Amino acid sequence: MSAGDRHPRPESAARAALAPARPAPLGVRIAGTGSAVPDRRMTNADFEKILDTNDEWIRQRTGIRERRRVDTEKGESTRTLCVDALRRALDEARTDGADLDLVIVATVTGEMLCPSVACRVAAEVGAAGAGAFDVTAACSGFVYAMNIAYELMRGGTYRCVGVIGCDTMSTIIDYKDRGVSILFGDAAGAAVLRPTDDLSKGLLAQAMHADGSGWKDLYLPRAARDFPEGVEADPAKYCKLQMNGREVFKFAVRTFGEVIQQTLDQVGLQPDDVDHYVCHQSNARILEASRERFGVPEEKLYVNIDRYGNSSAGSVPLCFDELRKAGRIKDGDVVMLVAFGGGLTWASSLWRV
Numbered sequence: 001m002s003a004g005d006r007h008p009r010p011e012s013a014a015r016a017a018l019a020p021a022r023p024a025p026l027g028v029r030i031a032g033t034g035s036a037v038p039d040r041r042m043t044n045a046d047f048e049k050i051l052d053t054n055d056e057w058i059r060q061r062t063g064i065r066e067r068r069r070v071d072t073e074k075g076e077s078t079r080t081l082c083v084d085a086l087r088r089a090l091d092e093a094r095t096d097g098a099d100l101d102l103v104i105v106a107t108v109t110g111e112m113l114c115p116s117v118a119c120r121v122a123a124e125v126g127a128a129g130a131g132a133f134d135v136t137a138a139c140s141g142f143v144y145a146m147n148i149a150y151e152l153m154r155g156g157t158y159r160c161v162g163v164i165g166c167d168t169m170s171t172i173i174d175y176k177d178r179g180v181s182i183l184f185g186d187a188a189g190a191a192v193l194r195p196t197d198d199l200s201k202g203l204l205a206q207a208m209h210a211d212g213s214g215w216k217d218l219y220l221p222r223a224a225r226d227f228p229e230g231v232e233a234d235p236a237k238y239c240k241l242q243m244n245g246r247e248v249f250k251f252a253v254r255t256f257g258e259v260i261q262q263t264l265d266q267v268g269l270q271p272d273d274v275d276h277y278v279c280h281q282s283n284a285r286i287l288e289a290s291r292e293r294f295g296v297p298e299e300k301l302y303v304n305i306d307r308y309g310n311s312s313a314g315s316v317p318l319c320f321d322e323l324r325k326a327g328r329i330k331d332g333d334v335v336m337l338v339a340f341g342g343g344l345t346w347a348s349s350l351w352r353v
């Protein structure tokens with residue numbers, strides 16, 4: 001120690017006081033979950049009436065029997081589904097909006113770009129004044145948002161965070177496009193996160209990836225400039241989801257496997273150590289391929305695509321909430337959330353709950 005160190009000058013003491021605080025170890029628990037889907041159903045038979053398709057083709061290629069669709073004339077929207085899902089999650093957490101200090105909404109189907117959906121949702125549940133923002137990562141959005149929420153809580157600043165995944169895909173679908181429209185539905189799911197002294201609870205590992213060079217396999221054009229080279233710009237396709245199904249299928253099968261393995265490797269777990277795989281419901285065949293690759297027993301991979309189709313950012317939290325409500329997730333279980341989607345993006349979030 002030098003003589004100078006023994007008698008620190010006032011300014012160096014002040015500087016020391018400004019040193020970044022090391023966050024205290026913190027457990028994070030999922031205090032409540034909730035979900036919301038519109039009442040209106042759209043069955044495969046309904047598609048047979050408007051498109052050259054049939055129930056057998058849809059079920060065999062996708063596993064979907066029906067999906068939900070908002071009734072915009074009744075005022076249903078991404079925002080209203082988010083509010084319903086978050087209120088249910090808050091009820092389960094035995095709290096209310098006034099407790100929230102942050103609201104994150106993952107969506108690509110907000111009514112407006114400004115304000116974010118999260119701002120209005122926060123105000124409607126009584127959390128005005130809380131931080132609020134949207135995350136855009138398409139179907140991976142909720143998984144991204146859970147990772148972000150955990151990291152923000154770990155810093156100690158946020159103590160009650162509402163995370164919502166919601167998409168009303170029916171509002172961005174061309175119902176004349178049989179290759180796309182039959183796949184998607186509308187849903188929201190939410191989770192309320194709180195700190196806990198139980199340090200075993202929280203995020204064990206996570207991954208977030210994107211490869212923008214694959215953007216043209218899944219995109220939502222709003223102007224002529226948004227069409228990829230070689231594709232004719234068509235105003236009828238503005239604000240309608242465009243998809244190269246075969247390429248997305250190959251990408252999904254590859255990345256699902258890769259991201260699950262990468263996440264397990266981070267913490268030295270084996271596929272069997274995971275109690276529940278809560279995977280984005282994009283296509284029953286994609287889910288089945290991943291399940292077989294890891295030798296995951298059927299009961300560990302939740303599937304509800306038959307009832308809801310692909311609800312984009314709503315898909316993972318809807319599955320998670322259904323599993324919890326069915327009493328299938330037990331205290332201390334290890335749960336792997338996995339999703340992929342437009343961007344292209346893919347992500348995982350491995351929790352001990």
Ligand code: COA
Binds near residue numbers: 053058310340341
């Ligand atoms: N009903 C009947 N026939 C249909 C159809 C429908 N709804 N949609 C497409 N077809 C036809 C095609 O026109 C094609 O006919 P053709 O051979 O005469 O040209 C045939 O079925 C096969 O089309 P293809 O696109 O090769 O089918 P597929 O087996 O790849 O299944 C998807 C199509 C969309 C179901 C599948 O590619 C898929 O699920 N991809 C992933 C999509 C996804 O997950 N997107 C969301 C990512 S978050």
